[in-house]
Amino acid sequence: MIIIDTANHIAALAAKLSRPQVIAAYPITPQTTIVERLAEYVEQGELKAEYIRVESEHSAMTACISASATGARTFTATSAHGLLLMHEMLHWAGLARLPIVMVNVNRAIGPGWSIWSDCNDSMSQRDTGWLQFYCSSNQEVLDTVIQAYMVGEHKDVYLPVMINYDGFILSHTSMPVDVPSQEEVDKILPPYEPPWKLDVENPMTHGNIIGPDYYMEVRYDMHQSMEKAKKVIEQVDKKWKQNFGREYGLIEKYKCDDADYIFVAMAAIGAEAREAVDRLRNKGERVGLARLRVFRPFPKEELQKIAENAGLIVIDRDISIGMGGAVFSEIKANVEGEVYSFIAGLGGRDVTYKDIERMYELAKEKKDGWYSIEVK
Amino acid sequence: MKTTLSIPKKGAMGKTGSWRVFRPIFDKEKCIKCWRCWIFCPEAAIARNEFPLIDYEYCKGCGVCANECPTKAIKMRREEK
Numbered sequence: 001m002i003i004i005d006t007a008n009h010i011a012a013l014a015a016k017l018s019r020p021q022v023i024a025a026y027p028i029t030p031q032t033t034i035v036e037r038l039a040e041y042v043e044q045g046e047l048k049a050e051y052i053r054v055e056s057e058h059s060a061m062t063a064c065i066s067a068s069a070t071g072a073r074t075f076t077a078t079s080a081h082g083l084l085l086m087h088e089m090l091h092w093a094g095l096a097r098l099p100i101v102m103v104n105v106n107r108a109i110g111p112g113w114s115i116w117s118d119c120n121d122s123m124s125q126r127d128t129g130w131l132q133f134y135c136s137s138n139q140e141v142l143d144t145v146i147q148a149y150m151v152g153e154h155k156d157v158y159l160p161v162m163i164n165y166d167g168f169i170l171s172h173t174s175m176p177v178d179v180p181s182q183e184e185v186d187k188i189l190p191p192y193e194p195p196w197k198l199d200v201e202n203p204m205t206h207g208n209i210i211g212p213d214y215y216m217e218v219r220y221d222m223h224q225s226m227e228k229a230k231k232v233i234e235q236v237d238k239k240w241k242q243n244f245g246r247e248y249g250l251i252e253k254y255k256c257d258d259a260d261y262i263f264v265a266m267a268a269i270g271a272e273a274r275e276a277v278d279r280l281r282n283k284g285e286r287v288g289l290a291r292l293r294v295f296r297p298f299p300k301e302e303l304q305k306i307a308e309n310a311g312l313i314v315i316d317r318d319i320s321i322g323m324g325g326a327v328f329s330e331i332k333a334n335v336e337g338e339v340y341s342f343i344a345g346l347g348g349r350d351v352t353y354k355d356i357e358r359m360y361e362l363a364k365e366k367k368d369g370w371y372s373i374e375v376k
Numbered sequence: 377m378k379t380t381l382s383i384p385k386k387g388a389m390g391k392t393g394s395w396r397v398f399r400p401i402f403d404k405e406k407c408i409k410c411w412r413c414w415i416f417c418p419e420a421a422i423a424r425n426e427f428p429l430i431d432y433e434y435c436k437g438c439g440v441c442a443n444e445c446p447t448k449a450i451k452m453r454r455e456e457k
Contacts, residue, residue, distance in 0.1 A: 095379065095380075096379055097377055097379045155377070158377045195377050196379070196381055203384055204381055204382060204383045204384065205381070205382045205384070206379070206380065206381055206382075207380055208380055208381075208382040210380050214380075217378060218378050218379060218380065221377065221378035225377065
């Protein structure tokens with residue numbers, strides 16, 4: 001059934017279709033309408049879940065960790081400062097191997113106080129052991145939230161999953177979305193089967209002291225699982241295509257085959273870059289787009305292949321202060337050849353297809369930097 | 377998948393009773409079977425028998441049971457060398 005609604009309401013609907021047993025809720029702009037909508041579902045009896053109104057985001061993540069540790073399927077949503085307050089518990093969820101699913105609506109960090117989109121909130125959580133998806137349409141939000149459970153709960157993965165999309169640009173914008181039925185979702189998303197769980201009938205503790213002789217093995221295993229997640233994401237994607245006709249991959253490649261330059265961007269800027277590619281192609285320029293949909297695990301092998309015959313123009317809606325764009329840095333660490341870096345759109349500054357076309361012109365002159373501030 | 381799980385097992389840390397400096401002495405004449413000692417023992421070294429039964433192989437002698445006992449049926453006495 002095709003409906004028209006905002007990404008936040010679509011995320012709530014996708015969560016409902018995934019049958020979470022425990023939802024932890026704490027409001028923060030621009031995420032709030034997700035947990036509000038879920039509260040309505042629970043109140044009206046459309047969703048049978050324990051809905052916990054916690055006193056902070058740290059508690060929201062702790063509630064999800066505790067519930068997930070008993071074998072329950074969990075969901076929560078947050079943004080910006082809320083995500084940062086969760087930081088300690090994000091690490092815990094990762095190391096405990098709990099496939100919690102969380103939507104993070106990307107929002108810039110204050111001060112100065114900002115409610116508008118940028119990716120510094122989620123980028124600063126990239127080392128916590130969570131898979132990170134970045135969506136560029138409401139349809140992709142719906143599909144990715146459900147897929148997140150299929151990937152995170154897979155026996156080769158058992159890791160938490162964060163789904164990101166731009167505050168307001170997506171979160172409060174209505175788009176048409178094809179929504180699968182509950183039966184269709186139940187068919188491909190069976191109930192969660194945990195590898196371990198806290199159980200009063202079979203007592204044990206989790207997270208006890210671990211000495212230097214074992215700790216590294218636990219981390220290594222996490223890293224291996226994250227690598228394996230690439231294959232699992234692709235398998236899930238294939239299954240999704242068979243059932244619903246849509247597929248995304250780790251990277252959405254658009255007109256890359258004969259391109260001299262390829263834009264690398266994420267989330268809403270990734271969608272905008274598609275428009276820029278079409279306009280530049282109309283002018284005879286051979287450009288393409290590699291929209292990074294999955295940032296953790298980092299799809300370096302695929303990026304290396306993409307960069308074999310083309311220069312890359314990386315657009316970061318984030319900044320690692322004292323280093324540069326986070327996506328750029330990671331690409332630079334994995335790819336040889338020409339790579340240009342643009343920092344753009346911080347604090348919700350608009351990045352239009354015209355800006356992206358301008359970046360292409362600058363890169364051709366071998367210039368890059370902070371778009372609209374300092375390019376050289 | 378590797379993570380850190382601990383399954384409880386009696387005596388995993390060895391015979392912790394050897395750590396004890398003060399020994400709980402139980403007087404069943406004063407015991408009213410309220411089971412507060414059993415509830416509060418942090419080491420689960422008190423069993424529910426007809427009366428509370430202290431396991432001296434594992435009791436570390438912390439004295440929590442004696443402190444909690446409402447009828448002073450448990451007294452702590454220094455261990456002899």
